[in-house]
Amino acid sequence: MSAPPATAPAWSDAGPYDAALRAGRGPLFLRRPDGWLLPLEVERWCARADAVDRDVLDRCEGAVLDVGCGPGRLVAELAARGRTALGIDVSGAAVEHSVRLGGRALRRSVFAPLPGEGRWDTVLLMDGNIGIGGDPCALLQRVAELLRPGGLLIAETAPADVDERLDVHITDARTASGTPFPWARLGTRALLRHARDWERAGQWTAGGRRFAALRSRSSRTTSSSAEPPKRTAVISSQRVRNTPGGRPVADR
Known part of the structure; x- marks a missing residue:
């Protein structure tokens, strides 16, 4: 499955984005043609996971895929906990930073073929990444x-x-990088409207940030909570495969 036109190339070829990640600081923005600027929190992204991030990770189940992992603070924290986790990002600088922090990451679009498809226990869309591709319904379908x-x-x-x-x-x-590309901004109510084929599993606010948990529909019995007991595993490389039982793990 390929990425929506211009979305992945725009981020992966963005000189200001890569430069900010390598420096660990902004300023960096998303800019509309009318000049409107949305600040991007580069310093927070390049730091270690904070208390709000760690609370989110406490809610994750099993093997975790972080979509748009950026410089990798979340996959690094999960790896430190001994959890199976993989980050994907279209930016080479983001992937490099993730690996330096101790996380596992691949340079890949969410719409491209990925390891462990249909086997991940949790997918993360943090830091506004519900906006990837500018089409929340298409992104939700891909995550499912x-x-x-x-x-x-x-x-x-x-x-x-x-x-x-x-x-x-x-x-x-x-300076602005490349041609404009599609993005989306959704509050929690809007996300829930678009997620008609999902079960609600919770919503919360912490540190001025807002989150929602959704569960893909299944005929099997599952908990409705976003805080289940967590299974752990250790991965030791950036390559991820499926076991015969279907669990995404890393090649050794």
Whole structure:
């Protein structure tokens, strides 16, 4: 499955984005053609997982796929806990930073073929990544393909009650990178409206950030909570495969 036109190339070829990740600081923004700027929290992304992040990770089940992992603070924290986790990002700088922190990451679009499809227990869409591709319904459908039946999606939503589609550039406020690409901003209410084929598994606010948990529908019995007991495993490389039983693990 290929990425929506221009979305992955725009991020992967974004000089200001890669430069900010390598420096560990902004300023960095998404900019609309009318000049509107959305600040991107580069310093927080490049730091270690904070208390709000760790609370999200406490809610994760089993093997975790972090979509749009950025510089890898979440996959690094999961790896430190001995959890099976993989990050994907279209930015080479993001993947490099993830590996330096101790996480596992691949340079890949969520819409491209991925290891362990249909076997992941949890998918994360943090830091506004519900906006990837500018089509939340298409992204939710793709996430459902990646999860096991009854698997868990945890998404960070916009702090405001918004539901909008944008054409944006990545910019450091001096230069913009490439052609505009589609993005979306969704508050929790908007996400729940789009997630008609999902079961609600919780929503919460912490540290000024908002989150929603959704469970893919399944005929098997699953918990409705986003806080189940967690299974652990250790991975030792960036390559991930399926076991005969279907669990995504790493090649050794």
